[in-house]
Amino acid sequence: MSHESTRVVIDLDLPLSRISRHLYGHFAEHLGRCIYGGFFVGEDSDIPNEAGIRLDVVDALRELKIPNLRWPGGCFADDYHWRDGIGPVGERPRMVNSHWGDIVEDNSFGTHEFMQLCEMLGADAYVNGNVGSGTVREMSEWIEYLTRADDSPMAALRRANGRDEPWKVPFFGIGNEAWGCGGNMRAEAYTDLARQYATYVRDHGDNTVYRIAAGANTDDYRWTASLMKGLGCLGGCPGESSTPYQALSLHYYTMTGPWDSKGSATDFTDDEWYVALSRAFRIEELLTRHSTVMDGYDPDKRVGLVLDEWGTWWDVEEGTNPGFLYQQNTLRDALVASVHFDSFHRHSDRLVMANIAQTVNVLQAMLLTDPDTGALVKTPTFHVFEMNTGHHDAGALAAHVVGSESRHVDGRDLPLLSASASTKDGSALISLSNLDSSSARTVVLDLRGGDLGEVSARILTADDTAAHNTPQDPDRIAPVAHDGVRPHPRGLEVDLPAHSYVTVSVAIS
Incomplete structure (x- = not known):
């Protein structure tokens, strides 16, 4: 893609x-x-x-x-x-x-x-x-x-x-x-x-x-x-x-x-x-x-x-x-x-x-x-x-997804990318969900109306869609820092592995 x-x-x-x-x-x-x-x-x-x-x-x-x-x-x-x-x-x-x-x-x-x-x-x-x-x-x-x-x-x-x-x-x-x-x-x-x-x-x-x-x-x-x-x-x-x-x-x-x-x-x-x-x-x-x-x-x-x-x-x-x-x-x-x-x-x-x-x-x-x-x-x-x-308690920001694939499931079209964003205290938090069970995708965050500062990201995913935590393996699935975020002429470019949830925090001015 x-x-x-x-x-x-x-x-x-x-x-x-x-x-x-x-x-x-x-x-x-x-x-x-x-x-x-x-x-x-x-x-x-x-x-x-x-x-x-x-x-x-x-x-x-x-x-x-x-x-x-x-x-x-x-x-x-x-x-x-x-x-x-x-x-x-x-x-x-x-x-x-x-x-x-x-x-x-x-x-x-x-x-x-x-x-x-x-x-x-x-x-x-x-x-x-x-x-x-x-x-x-x-x-x-x-x-x-x-x-x-x-x-x-x-x-x-x-x-x-x-x-x-x-x-x-x-x-x-x-x-x-x-x-x-x-x-x-x-x-x-x-x-x-x-x-x-x-x-x-x-x-x-x-x-x-x-x-x-x-x-x-x-x-x-x-x-x-x-x-x-x-x-x-x-x-x-x-x-x-x-x-x-x-x-x-x-x-x-x-x-x-x-x-x-x-x-x-x-x-x-x-x-x-x-x-x-x-x-x-x-x-x-x-x-x-x-x-x-x-x-x-x-x-x-x-x-x-x-x-x-x-x-x-x-x-x-x-x-x-x-x-x-x-x-x-x-x-x-x-x-x-x-x-x-x-x-x-x-x-x-x-x-x-x-x-x-x-x-x-x-x-x-x-x-x-x-x-x-x-x-x-x-x-x-x-x-x-x-x-x-x-x-x-942040201000909701409209997050318009453009060009996302979808899959017809159970009588409706399921977008394979879900997103939302908010702003508070001089920063924006962007949530991204890749719902595709098997395919990774790269997404461009087209960020308008502000100058971007420090960026950090976290990811929640695993090698298996049925991954879960147990007393024997309590951290099999837990968030870690995500290094798949890069500058882009429009804002940022984010790698989303299959079946993953990513949050991106951006300082704005």
Whole structure:
């Protein structure tokens, strides 16, 4: 392929919308070994911990500058009654986690433990309330317990349980997947409940809550329209000081097969490689079309879109509990993530938050912990998140790909090069994904509107598309410095090996 055949044109001096750091958010559900054995091992564990919270997990996630953490679910949220998770641990009632493994939950990780975890991580709390089996009063009292400073009943209860000062809770979810595990509701029925429940998730003191209604599954545009219509006159209505909820969510998972046969995380064909990436690329269509529906009601983009569940979903690893959703994580998963991030950057005018599912030991995890040895493994997806921290709160730059090849896969054309860019603090960060499983390519970065200074680059790749990290080989796939970047009359020339992810950082003036 000639050097001029593929270009990425970037106007360095024309930043668009801000890429919120919250697009790099995370999700921790009471599911499998995400909480217990993942984040939380208990104070009696031999694994170094603080109040039961694993310190190596915290240290690793700090590398990602984790902006927010969603908890306690997921489907678990609409079975969770928060009062069961406060007070002396030995006196907390148990419950059945009927969604995930049908196991008994002892509630030893509850509100105080989660908020301590967020403080240790330096992450904002995204608490998901219970609409499906809960009450308006229960949800209202939870936000009071969390955020009120005076001598109100719930603030007094919090102090009795050992926490004097209120916490900050900037994000609160009004139920989860109300169309499914959160109540099997119709769109209109849930819209009415979302208005009602959100009304009672009050701002206490100086804590301002961003309320997120449980939005659509994949391409259910009718659900999105119902929630937007339910907000009424967004410009301000007589007698209404604000909208009851400020955002709505969307869930979309990448898989290569149907629900009962999603495909293996590590044993896949070349065709399945491309199908997975094609289906990851579908996020562009979904964000575009849901945003278009929202634009019809809200052209000024006052209401946010939150993709608070996304990622790959494969068949569980052999010998593990099917309800625990434990899967390995390969280079393919890393490129699924990079494709999503490129789309997130393009839609950062409407998309205000995203949460990958899930942070530890579940689905497309950042970290895997070995249940026998306690060893911690960083996944390829972890490394993509880390390589992208420079995009946090940066100005999105349009990255126009010219001359890229594509491959017709699964009913759509899959571009074999994905790219995005941003600018912040006098530098630009450019992300490049070569989705071709077997062929390298050279790309010209056509950089306009600025003088280029120091350049550095990193690459994530391996000799095998199914490469993954294990306790025995924890760094089989990890980022290294990339020397395949050279000056070019148009800007820079970058070598992209087959199945690789590259970030290029450029000082600009």
